[in-house]
Amino acid sequence: MDYKNTLLMPNTKFEMRGKLPTKEPGYQIRWKEQDIYEKMLAKREGCEAFVLHDGPPYANGDIHLGHALNKILKDVIVRSHYMAGYKVPYIPGWDTHGLPIETAITKLGYDRKKMELSAFRKLCYDYALEQVERQKAGFLALGVVGDYDHPYITLKKEFEAHQIQIFGQMAMDGLIYKGLKPVYWSPSSESALAEAEIEYKDIKSPTIFVKFAVKDGKGLLDNETSFVIWTTTPWTIPANLAICLNPELTYALVDSEKGKLIVLEELVDTLWAKFGLEKKDIIKTFKGRELEMITCQHPLYDRESLVILGDHVTADAGTGCVHTAPGFGADDFFVGQKYGLPAYCNVDEHGCMMEDAGDWLKGQYVDDANKTVANRLDELGALLKLEWITHSYPHDWRTKKPIIFRATTQWFASIDKIRTELLQQIDNVDWIPKWGQQRMHNMIADRGDWCISRQRAWGVPIPIFYNEDGTPIMEKAVFEHVADLFREHGSNIWFEKDAKELLPEGYTNPASPNGEFTKETDTMDVWFDSGSSHTGAMIERGLGYPADLYFEGSDQYRGWFNSSLIVGTAVHGQAPYKQVLSHGFVMDGKGVKMSKSQWNAVAPGEITKKYGADILRLWAASVDYQADCSMSEEILKQISENYRKVRNTFRFLLANINNEDDFTKADLVDVSELPKLDQYMLALLDEANAKCQLAYQEYRFSDVTTMLTNLMTNEFSAYYLDFTKDILYIEKKDSPRRRQVQTVLYHAVNVLVRLWAPILVHTAEEVNDFFKGEEESIHLGRFAEPFNIADAEALKAKVGRLMQIRSDIFKALEEARAEKVIGKSLEAEVLVNVSDEDRALIAELCGDQFHQWLIVSKVSFSIDELKPYDVCQVEIVKAEGTVCPRCWNISEQADEEGLCPRCRKVLGL
Secondary structure, three states: OOOHHHOOOOOOOOOOOOOHHHHHHHHHHHHHHHOHHHHHHHHOOOOOEOOEEOOOOEOOOOOOHHHHHHHHHHHHHHHHHHHOOOEOOOOOEEEOOOHHHHHHHHHOOOOHHHOOHHHHHHHHHHHHHHHHHHHHHHHHOOOOOOOOOOOEEOOOHHHHHHHHHHHHHHHHOOOEEEEEEEEEEEOOOOEEEOHHHEEEEEEEEEEEEEEEEEEEOOOOOOOOEEEEEEEOOHHHHHHOOEEEEOOOOEEEEEEEOOEEEEEEHHHHHHHHHHHOOOOOEEEEEEEHHHHOOOEEEOOOOOOEEEEEEOOOOOOOOOOOOEEEOOOOOHHHHHHHHHOOOOOOOOEOOOOEEOHHHOOOOOOOEHHHHHHHHHHHHHHOOOEEEEEEEEEEEEEEOOOOOEOEEEEEEEEEEOOHHHHHHHHHHHHHOEEEOOHHHHHHHHHHHHOOOEEOEEOOOOOOEOOOEEOOOOOEEOOHHHHHHHHHHHHHHOOOHHHHOOHHHHOOOOOOOOOOOOOOOEEOOOEEOHHHHHHOHHHHHHHOOOOOOOEEEEEEEHHHHOOHHHHHHHHHHHHHOOOOEEEEEEEOOEEEOOOOEOOHHHOOOOOHHHHHHHOOHHHHHHHHHHOOOOOOEEEOHHHHHHHHHHHHHHHHHHHHHHHOOOOOOOOOHHHOOOHHHOOHHHHHHHHHHHHHHHHHHHHHHOOOHHHHHHHHHHHHHHHHHHHHHHHOHHHHOOOOOOOHHHHHHHHHHHHHHHHHHHHHOOOOHHHHHHHHHHHOOOOOOHHHOOOOOOOOOOOHHHHHHHHHHHHHHHHHHHHHHHHHHHOOOOOOHHHEEEEEEOOHHHHHHHHHHHOOOHHHHHOOOEEEEOOOOOEEOOOOEEEEEEOOOEEOOOOOOEEOOOOOOOOOHHHHHHHOO
């Protein structure tokens, strides 16, 4: 007789293969049709809110893996907090102004300088919204949830209106001013830049040592003496107005073949070797302060260079005599102010030398001017040495080209006036990782005032009008009027109307007796746009202030975290976030940062089409995201293998409880009535449930994936599901013992699918469909309630001891198998010698089914000396009897057909 049909084999339509790329789009359509986000909000109405404020990605180009990592982890945070019972309004945003979009429009053949500015801006507007839609589709394909039908976008009228109000409030509080000082200037962008828009790259530069001959030595030095300066930017020599010394350092007057030279005393030997000079007679030494106000002759022009003092001068490099051009450096500018030196700038917005640099230099780009200036100095006998060095130099992070420091008149937001408050707010924020606090503290402590004006077309205009005498109008009513105009018409109205039309009707000002006004043409730094999103998005949409969490890449300490802190503290008196969490960059398998220029970037869309979004989500949740993390084909294959183990475990669980004519909720056994080994599994589920929920709360997602994967593959697949197959397949369908095991399986699915739901969003929904969970969607539920197993810790300790005995027996079985004593474990009879306490423990936990728990045919307890192992003595012999054709156990009481007594009873024979 064929007994196969009498077995209760696993049965489910939950497929072994996930076929994620095929199935996932269907779930995404279903969620949209179900309006799942709105239902999530409605179901948590009245609950405590958790607000993760989305840092807006820039709307230009398809999403990359950095975007995917960021958006997936945000989604995990949102969903896990929802499952924990919070209301989680999540509004995605986009940053939509600035140079990259201007550049994209220019590449399409439009020249902003040859068309109406408002028309060019309309092209930028439409292009930006197209990019938003492209990126939105990319994000939604990752299975994320949020108010994607109503995102906040920085070009929207209401957002721009809030931004103007914020600017106006800061201006009225004295935090906005116009000033002349050196700023980061990008010739390639033709605009000033903020610190957040700078990145550093190594470049090769000429470094020159130049003599400045003394003109008036104030009785200390004669006209045969020269100060020796050093610079890595020869093009700034034409703008030299001073030579700066450290007042406390010692300078030496040294006679040489090149005349009498002044340098730092401690650098004489090094410099003379560099210059190739033999004669080295130190005539006299001076403290730097003694040489103050001496004048030198500029080597290129008929003007003087003043010797001044500054604490920024060090002995680390150069000569100790610092070439000072106040128009081209922050230190130079500030020390120059003390001496009344102008911020002289002879380089235009394109980075080219201007007319007053001389006909021999006019029109040359600064890099070309380096060579021309060096050659002219050499011809005049002022050049002591030229060499090349490789050093870190600031670049425009968008165009990737070098910037210069250039004195221009710009609009600034004062950091200095609120620096103390900013530093206090940093201390009030929970930074994850902890080093983020010190990093932000250092940035705010050291940064200068924020240059917020940009010489661009596509941006929010700086809402300043000028009187006839050139003074800016800073009046609350005017700012509010402009905000109202923007709220109704959008910021393009600024470029469509003249100043008088934009001012409040009937506006007058004593500084404009003729009623003539002009308007500012600069736009605001895009970091001011996104930095005001806490007001333009959070407060505007009723989410309150501050947010519970800001979460972005670690580069945003100098970007969005920074600008948001400044604007938020300035306007609302406190930081806009309670917690700041950051992640690293995505690297390829070799540890190289992914970028299109390196040809190593993998588009998220390629991964989801091949593997599925849940694989990408599992990767994001498995890596140590707070550091840089890697992505490669090998990594994806490993993640896919981990996913397969999880999926197959779910499949087995469902296959044994998933039949309507077999097991339903009505068949559940009360937890307190379950055998101890079953209760132990529920205690493990309780432990995982609590630990995973805490890990979600603390953003330790890799701990969640590790705990759940280990629980499912080790404690369930390799242990519990292994020995209970003998119960699930062999016993009667409605036997009490089978129902007990099915109860454990049911609870396992219920707990595990909820714990996986924030990460494996599509798979969890598929499991829930087969599980026929209580909710319409798993994503409308909560984490499972604990079972609160009585004396759970004591039970774990007991099972832990039982597992030690099992380990010894399994070692003995493996040895017997290697020695050909047995083949399968069911061929074995286990002879075991254990202590009385352990025997009582076995009886308590396993009853008379110890052999079933060990997956052997027979266990005999012995008092004889057997082979010793770690905690007990074991011997394995081949079991005597007949192999039951139905359950494969060996029985000495088989009938004439070989059936064991248990199977005969199950079959009613």
